[in-house]
Every structure is written in structure tokens, then in C-alpha cells.
Amino acid sequence: xxxxxxxxxxxxxxxxxxxxxxxxxxxxxxxxxxxxxxxxxxxxxxxxxxxxxxxxxxxxxxxxxxxxxxxxxxxxxxxxxxxxxxxxxxxxxxxxxxxxxxxxxxxxxxxxxxxxxxxxxxxxxxxxxxxxxxxxxxxxxxxxxxxxxxxxxxxxxxxxxxxxxxxxxxxxxxxxxxxxxxxxxxxxxxxxxxxxxxxxxxxxxxxxxxxxxxxxxxxxxxxxxxxxxxxxxxxxxxxxxxxxxxxxxxxxxxxxxxxxxxxxxxxxxxxxxxxxxxxxxxxxxxxxxxxxxxxxxxxxx
Numbered sequence: 105x106x107x108x109x110x111x112x113x114x115x116x117x118x119x120x121x122x123x124x125x126x127x128x129x130x131x132x133x134x135x136x137x138x139x140x141x142x143x144x145x146x147x148x149x150x151x152x153x154x155x156x157x158x159x160x161x162x163x164x165x166x167x168x169x170x171x172x173x174x175x176x177x178x179x180x181x182x183x184x185x186x187x188x189x190x191x192x193x194x195x196x197x198x199x200x201x202x203x204x205x206x207x208x209x210x211x212x213x214x215x216x217x218x219x220x221x222x223x224x225x226x227x228x229x230x231x232x233x234x235x236x237x238x239x240x241x242x243x244x245x246x247x248x249x250x251x252x253x254x255x256x257x258x259x260x261x262x263x264x265x266x267x268x269x270x271x272x273x274x275x276x277x278x279x280x281x282x283x284x285x286x287x288x289x290x291x292x293x294x295x296x297x298x299x300x301x302x303x304x305x306x307x308x309x310x311x312x313x314x315x316x317x318x319x320x321x322x323x324x325x326x327x328x329x330x331x332x333x334x335x336x337x338x339x340x341x342x343x344x345x346x347x348x349x350x351x352x353x354x355x356x357x358x359x360x361x362x363x364x365x366x367x368x369x370x371x372x373x374x375x376x377x378x379x380x381x382x383x384x385x386x387x388x389x390x391x392x393x394x395x396x397x398x399x400x401x402x403x404x405x
Contacts, residue, residue, distance in 0.1 A: 127314045131173075134311060137302040138170050145286040147297040148174075148256060152182040154297075155254035157245055158212075159188065160201055160320030162312035163260035167300055169315060171258065172210065185252065186212040189244055191219045191237075200318050213252070217244050234331070246294050254294075261298045264305040267354050268336045276332060280366070282358055304351070306344070 121127070142148050156171060158164040171184050188201050198214075205212040219240040226236045249257050261283050270282035285301035288294075300308070312319065343350045363372040 122314045124314075130307060130311055130314070134166070134170055134303060134307060135173065138174070138299045141285055141299050141301045142174075142297075145297070145301075147286055147299055148178075148180065148182050150180040150182070152180075152255045153253055154182055154184050154256045154258050155245075155249050155252065156184060156186050156258045157189075157260065158186045158201065159260070160318070161260070162308055162317065162319055163262060163265075163300065163305075165315070165317040165319070166303075166308045166311050167258060167260040168210070169311075169317075171299065184211075185254070186210055187245065187248060187252075188212070188214050189219070189241055190214055190216045191223075191241070192216070193220045197320060200320055204318050213248070215244060215248050219244065234333070246289055246291070249294050257289075257294050257296050259296060259298050260300060262300040262303045262305050262308055263355055264337070264340055264351065266298075266301060266358070267351060268333055268340060270354070270358060271336050271339075272332060275336075280368075302355075 148154060154171065156164070156168045158168055168184070168186055175182065175184055186205055190196065190198060202212070202214060219237065222240060223233050223237045227233050246257065266283045266285075270280075273279045273281050283298060285298050287296045289296060340351060366372070
């Protein structure tokens with residue numbers, strides 16, 4: 105485990121940036137979307153210490169980059185610290201992330217824990233590693249957040265991840281749920297935030313290419329074929345090509361839920377509807393006669 109590394113001048117995140125107008129248009133779009141998500145869900149407040157979970161993938165690099173950008177200009181003061189969990193995967197390039205973080209004067213920790221071997225051992229033959237891997241990873245990172253006094257844990261899931269999770273649960277889990285932009289962990293000790301909740305994956309891909317992030321591929325689950333999430337992601341990409349507004353509409357639906365129009369009896373009290381019904385009848389006796397006729401009709405059938 106490394107201690108946080110910081111430049112002698114203190115925090116001084118000033119990376120070498122692209123100069124094209126297309127880059128600045130995209131940066132402006134991402135900053136606007138992340139800013140709206142932070143505002144809408146009150147993700148970051150004055151004095152927060154935000155632990156950014158960075159894997160070496162395009163999403164977490166983009167998240168870290170945008171949050172550091174916000175740190176320089178935001179009206180509230182907050183700290184950002186990058187944390188990577190080195191899961192001891194064979195062939196993992198351990199020098200890439202420290203080199204990038206040190207070159208950009210970003211405080212960081214590398215948390216070393218062999219979850220790779222545990223995941224391989226606990227996953228039944230023929231099953232994917234995702235469930236075990238993510239559970240072990242979450243436990244390690246959330247516990248470490250408590251150790252360093254982080255008030256928020258920032259995750260790199262974007263809009264398309266949220267939609268894909270919704271369909272995974274719909275198709276395979278029998279439930280209507282996704283990834284919320286903000287969540288209290290199950291042990292109630294960590295607030296998890298997803299500042300990229302409004303950001304499309306295709307924009308993150310463009311941004312990562314423009315910024316030339318040193319991407320580290322995931323060889324643990326990425327090597328397994330026919331992952332359900334990968335198949336859903338392909339479906340979403342095809343939809344986005346054919347129907348450009350469809351994913352926007354789906355995400356909007358996740359923000360516009362009508363419990364009374366679904367069928368969850370725990371979420372909506374259907375039994376109370378009879379009590380809440382209001383009558384506006386001039387002649388109650390006449391209405392009673394009509395109901396008697398209707399009841400007789402049902403009895404005849």
C-alpha cells in the first residue's frame with residue numbers, strides 16, 4: 105500500500121490538455137452533465153473528502169479528471185483522492201496508475217489485496233466472475249474509505265451502465281431496479297455517488313481517446329464470453345444507432361416513476377383506493393339501483 109503522493113507545491117492538477125475545439129466542446133458538455141448530476145442529487149458538499157475508485161479504465165479516468173477539474177472551479181471546497189484496488193491479477197501492469205497519478209500530482213492510494221485468487225476459487229465452473237469479484241471489491245474499497253475518512257465514495261458508472269443494469273434486473277432478476285446516482289451502502293457507513301450518471305458512454309470513449317489516458321484492460325471478466333451485461337450493452341448500442349432518442353427516454357423513465365401504475369403492493373397501497381374514492385352523487389338511491397343491475401348481470405354470466 106502506498107501513502108498519498110502529492111507534489112511539493114501541494115495539490116496542483118494541471119495536465120497537458122488537447123487544444124482542439126472539439127475537445128473543449130466535449131469537455132463543456134461533460135462538465136455540464138456532471139455538474140447537473142451533482143446538483144440534482146446533492147452529491148458533493150462543502151468539506152467533503154471524495155474517494156474516487158479508479159480501475160485504470162476509461163470511465164474511472166474520466167470521472168477522476170472531471171472531478172479534479174471541478175475542484176479547481178467549484179464554489180465549494182472539497183478534496184479528491186484516488187484509490188485503486190490492485191487485485192493481483194496475473195500480468196496487471198502495477199506501474200501504470202502510480203506513474204499517471206504522480207505525473208499529474210494527484211493524491212492516491214494503491215490498496216493491495218489478492219481478490220483475484222479468491223474470486224477464481226469461489227466462482228463455480230462455467231459461471232462468470234462478476235458477482236463474486238464485485239462483492240469482494242466493494243467490501244475492500246468501502247472499508248478503506250472508512251479508514252481514510254472519506255465522506256463520499258465516487259464510482260465511475262455512467263448513464264448506459266445504469267440502463268444496462270435496469271434491463272439486467274428486468275430480464276434476469278425479476279425486479280425493476282437499476283443503479284441510483286446516490287446510495288447509502290448496505291452497512292449504512294458510506295455514501296456512494298455516481299457523478300457520471302447523466303453521461304453517455306460514447307462521449308466517455310471520445311474523451312478518453314482525446315485525453316490519451318493510459319487504459320488498463322480488465323482481463324478477469326473481460327476474457328469470459330457471452331456475459332449478459334456485454335450482450336445488453338451491444339443491444340443498447342444498436343438501439344442508440346437506430347433510435348438516437350431511445351436511451352434518453354429510457355433514462356428519463358427511471359426518473360419519472362409512477363408507483364400507482366405498477367403492481368408492487370409494498371410500494372403502493374392498492375387496498376386504500378376504496379377508502380379514498382370520492383362520490384359526487386345527486387341521488388344515492390338511483391346509483392344503488394344501477395349497481396344492483398350490474399351485480400345481477402355478473403351473476404347471470
